[in-house]
Amino acid sequence: xxxxxxxxxxxxxxxxxxxxxxxxxxxxxxxxxxxxxxxxxxxxxxxxxxxxxxxxxxxxxxxxxxxxxxxxxxxxxxxxxxxxxxxxxxxxxxxxxxxxxxxxxxxxxxxxxxxxxxxxxxxxxxxxxxxxxxxxxxxxxxxxxxxxxxxxxxxxxxxxxxxxxxxxxxxxxxxxxxxxxxxxxxxxxxxxxxxxxxxxxxxxxxxxxxxxxxxxxxxxxxxxxxxxxxxxxxxxxxxxxxxxxxxxxxxxxxxxxxxxxxxxx
Numbered sequence: 001x002x003x004x005x006x007x008x009x010x011x012x013x014x015x016x017x018x019x020x021x022x023x024x025x026x027x028x029x030x031x032x033x034x035x036x037x038x039x040x041x042x043x044x045x046x047x048x049x050x051x052x053x054x055x056x057x058x059x060x061x062x063x064x065x066x067x068x069x070x071x072x073x074x075x076x077x078x079x080x081x082x083x084x085x086x087x088x089x090x091x092x093x094x095x096x097x098x099x100x101x102x103x104x105x106x107x108x109x110x111x112x113x114x115x116x117x118x119x120x121x122x123x124x125x126x127x128x129x130x131x132x133x134x135x136x137x138x139x140x141x142x143x144x145x146x147x148x149x150x151x152x153x154x155x156x157x158x159x160x161x162x163x164x165x166x167x168x169x170x171x172x173x174x175x176x177x178x179x180x181x182x183x184x185x186x187x188x189x190x191x192x193x194x195x196x197x198x199x200x201x202x203x204x205x206x207x208x209x210x211x212x213x214x215x216x217x218x219x220x221x222x223x224x225x226x227x228x229x230x231x232x233x234x235x236x237x238x239x240x241x242x243x244x245x246x247x248x249x250x251x252x253x254x255x256x257x258x259x260x261x262x263x264x265x
Contacts, residue, residue, distance in 0.1 A: 006035045007057075007208075013050035013205035013264075014198075015043045019117075022058025026114055027066035029237055034090035044101035047264060050205030053197055054124060056117075057096040061133065064115025067142060088147060095148045100220065102213035104204045108197040109133045109175075109184065123156070125216060126204075126247050127183070130190035132174040133264060137184060156223060157182055158235065180229025200203035208246040209264035214238075 017039055019026035034208035043049045043159055056062050079087070086102040098105045098120065107113075107124035115138045121127055135229035137154070146167065154163040158181050159254040166173070178184045188196045189209055204212070247265045 004030045005029070006039065008039055011049060011198075012202065014053060014201045015039075015046075015049050015051075016053045016055070016201075017121070018057050019054050019062050020205040022056075022060070024066060025060030025063035025066040026056040026117070027063045028060070029066055030091060033094055035090065035096045037097065039095040040101065043103060044097060047105050047209070048208050050207070050264065051104050051106060051201040052098075052101075053106045053108055053201050054120060055197070056110055058111070060111035060117075061107070061109045061113040062117025062120060063112060064138060066115045072161070092148055093122040095119050099125075102209075102216065104202055104212050106113075106197065106204070108193060109135075110190070110193055112136070112172075113152075114138045115144075116148040118151070122153035123149055123184070126185050126200070128188065128193070128200060129175045129178060129184040129185045130193040131175050132190045133178070133184075133187075135173045135178050136168050136170055141165065141170050147251065154183075168244050175246060206262060208241075208250065208260075208262045210244045210246060213240045214241055248265070 005020055007016075007020050009018070018037065019028075019032070019036075021027060040052070040214070043052050051148075063256070104126070105122040105124040107127045109121055109127060109129040110133065111130070112134050113121045114136045118135050118137060121135070137146065137150060139150075142241045151163070154166060158166070162181065173181070173183065175184065175187045179187045186196070186200075217235055218230065218237060221233055225233075246262045248261070249262065250260040
């Protein structure tokens with residue numbers, strides 16, 4: 001892989017990962033995905049990282065898999081079904097990490113997010129989109145059933161009826177429609193996307209990281225358990241959060257009528 005197919009920048013407590021194949025609308029290659037998984041794991045293990053932003057270079061966020069290279073190499077040639085499943089499962093760790101890592105993850109969607117690219121955006125905790133962005137499953141159009149968790153995430157966000165429509169018809173969803181469906185959190189003018197993303201990421205990075213990690217864990221658990229299970233979990237995480245320096249600082253700041261200065265401890 002060209003060394004610049006995935007660029008990594010760090011500013012304070014924010015890590016920016018940019019999919020960087022603009023001539024192909026940042027279509028994913030296996031090696032790019034391997035690098036993405038590596039960088040996500042590195043950020044997940046770094047306690048100094050308070051927020052992670054995933055975006056795309058040029059006019060697209062991510063066009064999904066590289067259809068041209070699929071045709072050239074014959075995706076199934078030379079690999080058994082089992083081996084292909086294992087290969088695909090490994091790179092899909094990118095979606096799992098974005099969703100499960102303790103760091104708050106933000107998708108800054110600057111253009112089309114299609115197929116697996118849609119999945120990467122959906123896996124993030126927050127999605128901010130340019131008003132020129134659009135979204136589509138697109139899997140059925142190339143004879144695929146879907147990967148990178150799109151089936152799960154769409155069903156959770158928009159409900160089963162709309163998810164089925166988006167999969168079976170594969171129609172593009174505009175940024176404004178995506179906001180109406182709660183697929184994205186915010187829509188901003190394309191010219192303001194980078195700045196609005198920066199402000200959002202820095203706000204998150206300056207927040208109470210331990211509490212955020214526990215909040216994220218609880219919200220994920222809420223998708224697969226009942227109220228009793230959540231109350232049990234919250235009893236633990238609330239106690240742990242209350243023992244942090246950030247909690248003590250927040251209480252002191254409240255008493256002194258000032259903004260707290262969180263340290264992630």
